[in-house]
Amino acid sequence: MLLEVRDLRVEFATRDGVAQAVNGVDYTVDAGETLAVLGESGSGKSVTAQAIMGILDVPPGRITGGEILFKGRDLLKLKEEQRRSVRGAEMAMIFQDALSSLNPVLTVGDQLGEMFVVHRGMSRKDARAKAVELMDRVRIPAAGQRVRDYPHQFSGGMRQRIMIAMALALEPDLIIADEPTTALDVTVQAQVMDLLAELQREYDMGLILITHDLGVVADVADRIAVMYAGRIVETAPVHDLYKAPAHPYTRGLLDSIPRLDHKGRELYAIKGLPPSLTAIPPGCPFHPRCPMAQDVCRTDVPPLYAVDRGPVSGPGRGSACHFWLDCLEDSACRGPASDTP
Amino acid sequence: MPDVRRTNPGPDPESGDRRPGEHPPGDRPPGEHPPGDRPRGDWPDGGPDAEDGAVAGTGFGGSMDLATNEGRTLEDDPGPDGGGPSGRPRSLWSDAWRDLRRNPVFLVSALLILFLALIAMWPSLLTSGDPLDCDLALAQEGSRPGHPFGFNGQGCDVYTRTVYGARTSVTVGVCATLGVALLGGVLGALAGFFGGLWDALLSRLTDVFFAIPVVLGGLVLLSVVTSNSVWPVIGFMVLLGWPQISRISRGSVITAKQHDYVQAARALGASGPRMLLRHIAPNAIAPVIVVATIALGTYIALEATLSYLGVGLKPPTVSWGIDISSASPYIRNAPHMLLWPAGALAVTVLAFIMLGDAVRDALDPKLR
Numbered sequence: 139m140l141l142e143v144r145d146l147r148v149e150f151a152t153r154d155g156v157a158q159a160v161n162g163v164d165y166t167v168d169a170g171e172t173l174a175v176l177g178e179s180g181s182g183k184s185v186t187a188q189a190i191m192g193i194l195d196v197p198p199g200r201i202t203g204g205e206i207l208f209k210g211r212d213l214l215k216l217k218e219e220q221r222r223s224v225r226g227a228e229m230a231m232i233f234q235d236a237l238s239s240l241n242p243v244l245t246v247g248d249q250l251g252e253m254f255v256v257h258r259g260m261s262r263k264d265a266r267a268k269a270v271e272l273m274d275r276v277r278i279p280a281a282g283q284r285v286r287d288y289p290h291q292f293s294g295g296m297r298q299r300i301m302i303a304m305a306l307a308l309e310p311d312l313i314i315a316d317e318p319t320t321a322l323d324v325t326v327q328a329q330v331m332d333l334l335a336e337l338q339r340e341y342d343m344g345l346i347l348i349t350h351d352l353g354v355v356a357d358v359a360d361r362i363a364v365m366y367a368g369r370i371v372e373t374a375p376v377h378d379l380y381k382a383p384a385h386p387y388t389r390g391l392l393d394s395i396p397r398l399d400h401k402g403r404e405l406y407a408i409k410g411l412p413p414s415l416t417a418i419p420p421g422c423p424f425h426p427r428c429p430m431a432q433d434v435c436r437t438d439v440p441p442l443y444a445v446d447r448g449p450v451s452g453p454g455r456g457s458a459c460h461f462w463l464d465c466l467e468d469s470a471c472r473g474p475a476s477d478t479p
Numbered sequence: 480m481p482d483v484r485r486t487n488p489g490p491d492p493e494s495g496d497r498r499p500g501e502h503p504p505g506d507r508p509p510g511e512h513p514p515g516d517r518p519r520g521d522w523p524d525g526g527p528d529a530e531d532g533a534v535a536g537t538g539f540g541g542s543m544d545l546a547t548n549e550g551r552t553l554e555d556d557p558g559p560d561g562g563g564p565s566g567r568p569r570s571l572w573s574d575a576w577r578d579l580r581r582n583p584v585f586l587v588s589a590l591l592i593l594f595l596a597l598i599a600m601w602p603s604l605l606t607s608g609d610p611l612d613c614d615l616a617l618a619q620e621g622s623r624p625g626h627p628f629g630f631n632g633q634g635c636d637v638y639t640r641t642v643y644g645a646r647t648s649v650t651v652g653v654c655a656t657l658g659v660a661l662l663g664g665v666l667g668a669l670a671g672f673f674g675g676l677w678d679a680l681l682s683r684l685t686d687v688f689f690a691i692p693v694v695l696g697g698l699v700l701l702s703v704v705t706s707n708s709v710w711p712v713i714g715f716m717v718l719l720g721w722p723q724i725s726r727i728s729r730g731s732v733i734t735a736k737q738h739d740y741v742q743a744a745r746a747l748g749a750s751g752p753r754m755l756l757r758h759i760a761p762n763a764i765a766p767v768i769v770v771a772t773i774a775l776g777t778y779i780a781l782e783a784t785l786s787y788l789g790v791g792l793k794p795p796t797v798s799w800g801i802d803i804s805s806a807s808p809y810i811r812n813a814p815h816m817l818l819w820p821a822g823a824l825a826v827t828v829l830a831f832i833m834l835g836d837a838v839r840d841a842l843d844p845k846l847r
Contacts (some may be wrong), residue, residue, distance in 0.1 A: 191746050193742060193745050193746050222748050222749075222750060223748065224748075225745070225746055225747060225748040226746070226747035226748025226749075227748060230746065230747060231743070231746040231747070233739055233742070233743055233746075235739060238738060238739040238740065239739040239740050239742075239743040240740055240743070241740040241744070241758050241761075241762070242740075242762065243761045243762055244757075244758075244761070252744075252747075252749070252757070253747060253748075256747075256748055256749060256750075256753065257748055301743075304743075304747060305747070307747075
C-alpha cells in the first residue's frame with residue numbers, strides 16, 4: 139500500500155472555539171490508483187490533503203491524532219527536514235488556481251527547474267533543459283521558447299499544465315490534486331484531467347483527486363471517498379457508488395446533479411446547511427439533514443460499516459450510516475422531501 | 480522601439496497576412512527559434528513555429544491554439560540587450576530595466592540624478608571657485624559675470640556653494656536611505672516571515688519610534704552632538720527612518736507569504752530560507768525599493784530642515800540647508816540667496832521622487 143491514512147484528526151483553534159476539521163479519516167491509495175475525495179467546502183478534504191503533505195498551517199492547525207503511513211513510514215513522526223525531502227520528490231501537490239500558485243516574478247522555466255535544483259542539486263543550465271523537457275511532456279507547444287515566459291503570459295489551461303509538470307518533475311509516487319480543474323472552463327477541464335490521468339498511468343503514480351465535481355470524478359477515479367463534516371461517510375469503487383449509493387448524503391449529492399431528463403423540474407437540494415465545525419452535532423453528523431434519521435442517529439456515531447450485503451455490494455465498500463442496507467436497497471433513501479414521483 | 484505587446488491587434492489564427500512560404504513548417508525543429516529572421520508582421524498569427532507546435536504538437540485546435548498564440552504575441556520583445564528568445568533568460572529586473580528605459584519620467588529623473596552625482600563627486604567640474612572663499616564687500620550682491628547666482632550674506636559665491644552643497648545632500652540622502660532600507664527591510668522581512676514573538680516585539684518597537692516626531696527628535700538628539708561631520712545626521716535619520724521601511728517590508732512579506740505560490744513551493748519541498756529569498760523577497764521587495772527611493776528625496780529635505788534649525792550640519796560644512804537657513808532673513812532684500820539653493824533642493828527631491836514613481840511602475844509585473 140502506497141499511502142494509508144489512519145484515524146487522522148485535525149483541529150483548528152479559532153476565535154469561536156476549536157474547529158474539528160478532520161475527525162478520524164481513514165483512506166488508502168495504491169500505486170497507480172486514483173482515489174477521488176468528494177465533499178462540500180469545509181468537509182475536511184483539503185485539510186486532510188494538507189496534513190498528508192505536511193503543509194498545514196501550525197498554528198492555528200494541529201494534528202491531534204492518527205497516522206499517515208507513506209511507503210510504510212509514519213510521516214507524522216518524521217522531522218521537518220526529512221519531511222521536506224519527501225515533499226516534491228516522493229509526493230507532490232497540484233493546486234486549484236494555477237495562476238496564484240505560480241510565482242509571478244519568476245519565469246516558468248525557473249520554477250520548473252527549481253525542483254531539480256532543490257532536490258537533485260542540478261546546475262541551473264541542466265535544470266532549464268529539464269524544464270523544457272517537462273513542458274514538452276505536458277504538451278506545451280514551443281516549450282523551448284515559452285520556458286522563458288512568465289506565468290501571466292499563459293492561458294489558464296496552460297498554467298495548470300505547468301503546475302502538473304512541476305508536480306511530476308521528480309516523478310513522485312503520489313500526487314494530490316486539490317480541485318485541479320475548478321478554475322478552468324469546461325473544455326479545458328477535460329483536457330487537463332485527461333492529461334493528468336494519462337501521465338498517472340504512465341508513471342504508475344497514486345493520485346488523490348480532491349473535488350466537489352461529481353462529473354470530473356466519474357471518468358478518472360477508481361474509488362471514491364465521500365467526506366462530510368471531517369469524516370468519510372462512504373467509500374466505494376466509482377461505478378458502484380454511482381449505481382447505488384449506500385449513504386443518504388451520497389444519494390443527496392447524486393440527486394443534486396442537474397440532468398437533461400429532469401428538464402423543467404426543480405433541482406433537488408439537500409435540506410439545511412453543513413454543520414459548523416465548531417459544533418458538530420452528536421451522533422451521526424448528517425442526522426439533522428437526513429430524511430432517514432432515526433433516534434439512534436442522534437446518539438450513536440455510525441462507524442464505517444462494510445457494505446457486504448445487498449445489491450452492488452462488494453469488498454472495499456463502506457458506509458457510515460446505521461441504515462446503509464435500507465439505503466442501498468431502496469434507491470429513494472431520501473424520504474418524503476423528494477421531488478421525484 | 481514600438482511596444483509590440485501592447486499595440487498588437489491581438490491573436491488571429493485565421494489572419495490573412497501570414498506568409499506560409501517564408502517559413503515552411505518543418506524546416507526547423509520545433510522549440511528552436513533563430514532570432515532576427517522573424518518579420519514583425521508574423522507576430523499576430525503567432526508565427527509559423529507556434530502554429531506548427533500548437534497544431535501538430537497538441538492537436539487541441541481552437542481555444543488552445545488561440546491561447547498559445549496569445550502567449551506568443553505577449554512573448555519577449557527581443558531587445559538589443561540580448562533579452563530576446565535566443566539571449567539569456569529575462570528576469571524581473573531586466574524586464575523592469577527595459578520598461579524604465581522607455582519611460583520619459585525615468586529618463587529625466589535619472590539624468591538629473593546622474594548629473595547630481597557627478598557634481599557631488601567632482602564639483603570642480605562646474606566651478607573653479609572655493610565655496611569658503613568669501614569677500615564681505617560683495618555681500619548680498621546680485622548676479623554678475625563670473626558669478627551667475629550672485630553672492631550671499633557673507634559675500635560667498637552662491638553658484639559655487641550650490642554646486643558644493645550637492646555633495647553633502649547626496650551623501651546624506653544616499654547613506655541614510657541605504658541604512659534605512661537595509662536595517663528596516665531585513666528586520667521587517669524576518670519579523671513578517673517568522674511571526675510570533677519576534678514580530679510582536681518588533682512591531683511594538685516600531686510603534687515607539689513612530690511616536691517620536693522627527694523634527695523634535697532631531698532638535699533633542701542632535702543638539703547634544705558636537706561632531707562636524709555628516710554621520711550623526713545620517714545616524715539620526717536611520718534611527719528614526721527604519722521603522723517606516725520595516726513596517727512596509729513586514730507587511731509586504733506577510734502578503735507575499737500568504738500567496739498560493741509560496742504554499743506551492745512548500746508543497747514541492749522548498750526550505751524556509753529558500754521560500755523567503757526566492758519566492759517571497761522578490762515579490763515583497765518592490766514596495767521597499769519604491770518607498771526608499773521616495774524617502775531618499777525626503778531625507779535630503781530633512782537634512783536641509785535640520786540644518787536650517789541649526790542642529791544638522793554646521794558651518795563651515797557647505798550644505799543647501801545651511802545656505803537656505805542663512806539666507807532666509809534676507810529674502811526681501813536678496814531673494815537670489817535663498818532661491819538658488821532652495822531650487823536645487825527642490826529639483827533634487829523631485830528627481831528622486833519621480834525616480835521612485837517610475838521604478839514602482841516598472842517593478843509591478845501586473846502592469847506588463
